[in-house]
Amino acid sequence: MLNRRTEPFSFIFCVVGNINLKIKNMNIELKNGEVISELKKLEDSSIDVVITSPPYWKGFGYEAYFNSYAQYLRWSKEWMKEIKRVLKPNGTFYLNVINDSEITVRAFELMQIATEQLMYKLHDTIIWYRYNQQPANTTRQLTNQCEYIFMLRHTSNEVELNKIDAYELNKHIFKTKNVGNVWEIPFNSGSKSQTDFGRKETKSKFGHSGFPSEIPETCIVLSSKENDTILDCFVGTGQSALASLKLNRNFIGIDLDINSIELTKKRVEEKRKEKDLTQKTLFGDGM
Numbered sequence: 151m152l153n154r155r156t157e158p159f160s161f162i163f164c165v166v167g168n169i170n171l172k173i174k175n176m177n178i179e180l181k182n183g184e185v186i187s188e189l190k191k192l193e194d195s196s197i198d199v200v201i202t203s204p205p206y207w208k209g210f211g212y213e214a215y216f217n218s219y220a221q222y223l224r225w226s227k228e229w230m231k232e233i234k235r236v237l238k239p240n241g242t243f244y245l246n247v248i249n250d251s252e253i254t255v256r257a258f259e260l261m262q263i264a265t266e267q268l269m270y271k272l273h274d275t276i277i278w279y280r281y282n283q284q285p286a287n288t289t290r291q292l293t294n295q296c297e298y299i300f301m302l303r304h305t306s307n308e309v310e311l312n313k314i315d316a317y318e319l320n321k322h323i324f325k326t327k328n329v330g331n332v333w334e335i336p337f338n339s340g341s342k343s344q345t346d347f348g349r350k351e352t353k354s355k356f357g358h359s360g361f362p363s364e365i366p367e368t369c370i371v372l373s374s375k376e377n378d379t380i381l382d383c384f385v386g387t388g389q390s391a392l393a394s395l396k397l398n399r400n401f402i403g404i405d406l407d408i409n410s411i412e413l414t415k416k417r418v419e420e421k422r423k424e425k426d427l428t429q430k431t432l433f434g435d436g437m
């Protein structure tokens with residue numbers, strides 16, 4: 151159960167497997183464990199937005215390893231079923247997946263499990279256009295320049311997307327003011343500060359392909375309001391935690407890898423200090 155406090159305070163405590171960061175009136179919980187068992191501990195209908203990018207079935211050091219792709223799909227069905235249970239009736243599940251050969255994952259098979267077996271409604275399909283993707287080092291395949299973000303819900307009724315706010319926050323990802331479903335977000339190339347990096351930086355620093363910050367930020371703004379609760383059940387480098395902190399949402403992150411949890415904790419603490427500093431500068435030390 152989330153402890154939503156209204157008074158401003160700031161402290162940190164750790165328990166084995168769990169880290170709770172209480173930041174002013176926000177609660178950031180980080181859980182080290184296997185996705186299905188950790189999701190089972192969450193209450194029914196307690197989450198407003200899920201934004202997550204699951205591991206491939208094999209391929210990279212940090213990925214989940216399965217005996218077969220079929221086994222991976224069965225596992226995917228189980229965790230997506232738990233997501234459906236914890237998602238509020240009007241909540242939104244943003245599922246980010248690449249569509250690739252069997253060495254990674256085929257996006258549409260996961261989407262089909264979600265819609266045909268778990269009865270989610272597919273509300274929108276967002277294309278993340280990574281136009282500056284490194285060229286495919288083969289004549290056999292085209293360069294894969296996109297990933298999908300499936301916007302899944304219990305129901306498509308009574309949805310109100312905060313399109314204006316999403317546009318204002320990250321104008322550069324939309325070609326026009328008509329907020330559409332193609333988001334142009336390059337792999338970042340220049341060196342950036344640790345608290346504001348994109349996929350290339352997360353991969354080179356941590357061996358992870360983290361979300362560019364625009365992905366979780368835009369999903370969160372489109373489908374939630376301040377003090378709502380965001381869940382990323384494969385938290386990785388913690389990009390979705392940082393987006394939640396920036397946008398004043400509560401956050402729950404899960405990862406099997408303790409290094410991911412520790413890294414996310416470190417990054418959240420750094421971001422919080424930055425945020426405190428900005429507020430002091432804006433309002434003076436008396437605030």
Ligand SMILES: C[S@@+](CC[C@H](N)C(=O)[O-])C[C@H]1O[C@@H](n2cnc3c(N)ncnc32)[C@H](O)[C@@H]1O
Nearest residue numbers: 184185205214360361384386387389405406407
């Ligand atoms: C594609 S990465 C997520 C990257 C993340 N979106 C980010 O911004 O950094 C997948 C993550 O899933 C975690 N993972 C793999 N198998 C898992 C499992 N069975 N339960 C929980 N986490 C798992 C990996 O440790 C990895 O951090």
